[in-house]
């Protein structure tokens with residue numbers, strides 16, 4: 001069983017739990033025997049009223065009670081520890097795996113489902129382990145020993161226990177049939193509530209702007225209501241079980257007393273034995289009850305294990321090289337070469353990037369332009385291996401990027417995504433994010449080149465100014481500049497800017513480009529841009545159309561040779577700005 005596999009690394013503790021359970025079982029199973037003796041001998045037999053005898057027996061029974069109590073407490077402590085440790089290990093494993101996922105792999109599960117799997121599903125497993133260790137292992141031991149006792153004590157009444165067990169099994173079976181599907185669906189329902197909650201919180205501004213709060217609230221209520229219904233149904237069914245079980249137990253007791261009384265009257269059984277018989281019968285019923293209850297609840301934990309396994313089983317498309325290589329020390333730095341590169345998203349029908357070849361050079365700027373959806377972002381995401389090309393190769397300083405270690409590659413390729421993301425912390429912690437050895441001077445320089453100095457000087461706390469989670473307390477343009485500063489602080493060989501100037505005004509955009517050219521003279525810059533004005537001075541411009549390169553050259557060359565580029569340029573700049581005659 002897969003639950004058992006999770007416990008393998010805690011074998012020692014499991015053995016200790018088992019030992020304490022045996023102690024607990026022995027203590028609890030001994031008590032009815034002593035009770036039987038105390039009644040047979042001390043209440044109605046030879047030692048009636050003998051205080052010394054009764055005191056001795058009471059002391060022995062107290063000893064067994066205390067033993068059982070201590071063993072149960074120790075079992076509980078160890079079981080909780082083991083379960084918490086297994087849960088922590090599982091969370092770590094799942095999270096480490098998720099960190100290696102590409103965006104497509106994250107989307108396959110959805111972010112909220114991955115969070116549910118890391119939290120709620122792990123919790124289900126943790127609960128189940130505690131239950132398994134504390135009760136399930138004890139129940140069969142108790143049950144079997146109690147059955148043996150019952151058989152030896154009063155074979156004539158054993159049929160009552162048999163009938164009670166049939167009744168218990170009947171109740172559990174009915175319950176099983178009705179609750180199982182809902183139990184299994186529970187995790188999916190939790191997932192859905194989390195998904196909707198997350199989506200609504202992420203999109204709260206848009207929802208307010210369009211006045212759709214009521215609509216979204218109703219959507220959330222729907223999912224939440226489904227979860228409530230499932231939980232209510234399952235809990236009610238479980239609650240119903242308790243009184244039914246009490247009924248079975250009470251009827252069993254009455255039956256034992258009824259039929260036992262006849263046996264006692266006939267001299268076939270002693271009164272004390274009848275009482276012990278009742279205790280053992282109850283133990284048998286309880287053991288069956290626990291095992292069956294777990295059989296009902298176990299599938300929910302199994303579903304959770306399955307959901308976690310599903311995440312762990314994913315082979316990330318971008319994998320670490322088995323034997324990583326680094327570029328030779330004397331190799332030219334900043335030469336990123338795309339060699340007939342094509343890329344198709346998983347499960348997509350066609351290539352988003354087809355047969356693209358170009359190379360970057362240190363101190364030079366390569367710009368990618370093209371209409372929206374032409375594959376620009378996808379193309380540059382291949383450089384730091386956020387995805388791997390489906391055909392062709394990408395080399396950096398002469399080494400296939402797939403053969404480099406991911407950490408090495410990503411320290412050489414500084415990537416600034418379209419949506420610059422900031423972490424909660426300070427300006428300094430955000431800019432120093434990609435490097436461990438940047439001092440304040442380095443950080444200030446990176447911030448200066450990224451044209452974000454005024455953001456620091458305007459604030460009272462300077463570099464230590466607090467940044468909220470996601471960078472929500474700075475503007476879009478400020479976020480972009482800090483994201484650029486973060487990449488610059490790592491001194492990359494190739495700086496990849498995915499439309500990272502889009503929120504900047506023209507003047508800042510121009511200053512930033514100039515500063516980049518001046519200060520990063522040995523860095524190759526690969527930039528995706530919507531604005532032709534931003535890239536007019538680039539050393540080479542690559543024009544993408546539907547994932548294909550339709551033009552490659554300088555601004556002037558492309559104006560003459562590439563109709564697609566001319567069209568984009570004309571749509572943004574006047575003929576004068578482009579240096580074209582009015583008639584062209």
Ligand SMILES: Nc1ncnc2c1ncn2[C@@H]1O[C@H](COP(=O)(O)OP(=O)(O)OP(=O)(O)O)[C@@H](O)[C@H]1O
Nearest residue numbers: 103104345348352371372373374375376377378379
């Ligand atoms: N994760 C994804 N899974 C499947 N298809 C995707 C994914 N991301 C993007 N696409 C598709 O790939 C194509 C290119 O997208 P991409 O973002 O690279 O274009 P772009 O040129 O950068 O566009 P824009 O200028 O609007 O940012 C689009 O048609 C888009 O629908």
